[in-house]
Amino acid sequence: MQRVRPKKQLGQHFLNDKNIAQRIVNSLEACNADAILEIGPGMGVLTDILLNRFGDKLFAAEVDIESIEYLNTKLPQLKGRLLHADFLSYKLDAISSGKIAIIGNFPYNISSQIFFKVIENRNTVTEVVGMVQREVGQRICEPPGSRTYGILSVLLQAYFNIEYLFTVSEGVFTPPPKVKSAVIRLTRNSTSELNCNEKLFTKVVKAGFNQRRKMLRNSIRSVFGDKETHPLFDKRPEQLSVGEFIELTNHIEKQIS
Numbered sequence: 001m002q003r004v005r006p007k008k009q010l011g012q013h014f015l016n017d018k019n020i021a022q023r024i025v026n027s028l029e030a031c032n033a034d035a036i037l038e039i040g041p042g043m044g045v046l047t048d049i050l051l052n053r054f055g056d057k058l059f060a061a062e063v064d065i066e067s068i069e070y071l072n073t074k075l076p077q078l079k080g081r082l083l084h085a086d087f088l089s090y091k092l093d094a095i096s097s098g099k100i101a102i103i104g105n106f107p108y109n110i111s112s113q114i115f116f117k118v119i120e121n122r123n124t125v126t127e128v129v130g131m132v133q134r135e136v137g138q139r140i141c142e143p144p145g146s147r148t149y150g151i152l153s154v155l156l157q158a159y160f161n162i163e164y165l166f167t168v169s170e171g172v173f174t175p176p177p178k179v180k181s182a183v184i185r186l187t188r189n190s191t192s193e194l195n196c197n198e199k200l201f202t203k204v205v206k207a208g209f210n211q212r213r214k215m216l217r218n219s220i221r222s223v224f225g226d227k228e229t230h231p232l233f234d235k236r237p238e239q240l241s242v243g244e245f246i247e248l249t250n251h252i253e254k255q256i257s
Helices: 018-026 045-057 065-074 108-120 134-141 151-159 198-210 216-224 242-256
Strands: 035-039 058-062 082-084 100-105 125-133 160-168 181-188
Touching (some): 018 045, 018 100, 065 082, 108 125, 108 134, 108 151, 125 160, 134 160, 151 160
Parallel strands (some): 035 058
16 A cells, blocks of 8 residues: 655654554543544554544544545545544534544644634533644643743643643654654643633733733733733733733723723
8 A cells, every 4th residue: 555645735744653653542531522533644543543442433634635545545444534624624513513532643833723723612622632843742731930831821721731741752753853742631621611701811811922021011001002000910921820811801801891
């Protein structure tokens, strides 16, 4: 069977180590999931193991037609559930009206966008196990006060419990990437909704980190104009916890109205 050519423009680095593939699949608990969605199955090293574990609950979304053709031959039991689709624009309710767990070796060039889509679908997505560039994984997992704590850290930690599981070396991919990878797990927490205007919360977080080296009073002013002083305005964005961003959002909403 002809192999799939990794395509640089799609950010493809195919995992070729079955032990690590097994470890990634084992990391997915999927306790309450009605369906499992693999993003970017590539040559199916995870898919094969996922099928053995989850059977007809498994769906896979792939944009590369060469991979689709390869997997249709390699894994015919996935027929009807192998989607020629871009996850970023795909409607998850087309897979299931219930809860969905997501897994994958995420393309480096869209990994952040994948997580923003997860946030948008936080009431559907119960769990994510993803392999990403190590720096991205570290950033998402960082607590307040870290230099790399940022927008994704805050928005994801608001709705998910996050764990850095393990690091993966460059040599287990074809072609090898230039950086190490990380496998992280996101599990939906008990927060059904934040104690604030959630759309405004996102806007406040993004405004704060837009000028992350400045005090919040400066970055907030540039988006929302002058606001009545608040003690949190004297901090930098990376110093604020999720709870403090919620507090700041409520303060700004009162000022706006």
